[in-house]
Amino acid sequence: GADTVMDLSTGPDVKETRESIIRHCPVPLGTVPIYEAVQRAGNVPEELTWELFRDVILEQAQQGVDFFTIHAGVLREYLPLAERRLGGIVSRGGSIMARWCRVHGKENFLYEHFEELCEIMRSYDVAFSLGDGLRPGCVEDANDEAQLAELRTLGELARRARQSGCQVMIEGPGHVPLHRVKENMELQRRYCAGTPFYTLGPLVTDIAAGHDHIASAIGGALIAMEGCALLCYVTPREHLGLPTVEDVREGVIAHRIAAHAADIARGIRWAREWDRAVSRARRELRWDDQMRLFLDPETAKRRFAEVNADGTKTVCTMCGREYCAVRIFSESSPPEEAQ
Incomplete structure (x- = not known):
């Protein structure tokens, strides 16, 4: 929020x-x-x-x-x-x-x-x-x-x-x-x-109507990294009309991501620890933990379910089980040390 x-x-x-x-x-x-x-x-x-x-x-x-x-x-x-x-x-x-x-x-x-x-x-x-x-x-x-x-x-x-x-x-x-x-x-x-x-924002281009929350989040991440204290969000409907509830949600999420990215760049410890926790869960294919840690769990869960209809919680459909880089690496044995 x-x-x-x-x-x-x-x-x-x-x-x-x-x-x-x-x-x-x-x-x-x-x-x-x-x-x-x-x-x-x-x-x-x-x-x-x-x-x-x-x-x-x-x-x-x-x-x-x-x-x-x-x-x-x-x-x-x-x-x-x-x-x-x-x-x-x-x-x-x-x-x-x-x-x-x-x-x-x-x-x-x-x-x-x-x-x-x-x-x-x-x-x-x-x-x-x-x-x-x-x-x-x-x-x-x-x-x-x-x-x-x-x-x-x-x-x-x-x-x-x-x-x-x-x-x-x-x-x-x-x-x-x-x-x-x-x-x-x-x-x-x-x-x-x-x-x-x-x-x-600031918005970094004027051509993005319908997607101005992205143009704004790009500028917001950069100016926050440089020391801006507070970002005002922009919705996808900026320059077009009053936003809907979903527009507001999309705009807030985009700018929270921008602010978080800036916090990482500025060396704020808790921001980096949050990303580390996601990365550990991702390497270990702990899907439930990943979902809990994501900024927007609701959207992540919905999009995962849409393309993983079989309900698998081991790999996603981007690579499939056979080509999952995380699985392949984790299941490989470390090389024996040279005698």
């Missing part, structure tokens, strides 16, 4: 929906308060006010939300940089704040009232997830001026949040080609003083 849950609900019943999720959620729950604020403003972003937003986060904090995504780094001066992009702005929260700034000709009110935000967050022990409203929405825009300008601002805001006694992490991209993933992590460290990084 997941280590955290985000409630990205929109619509008229968000408060009741969130209350139900909080009652049943066994892990930290995050929200994007700007969504409910816009709904209360009649779904017209320019009707937003600081006072309305403040009321929303106070109510959500009192409900028991654990962390808020706050798009305080989308500054008015950065909007021309986003205009020059291939993909523009793809963050919902980022686009809402960009529109508000343009219509009113004013600075982002979340940035202007950041000290007040810190007071509320500290009072209710809610953590900041500083949203990357200018994250790249295609690999062509990765590490561009708009993304990095916002990242520097998020680093500044993270410092201010810590000084105010608040917990904070920073959201990252997005869409980043493989050869620029490491650079992303290095820049985040440089600008954000080691603040935990939380990335949306």
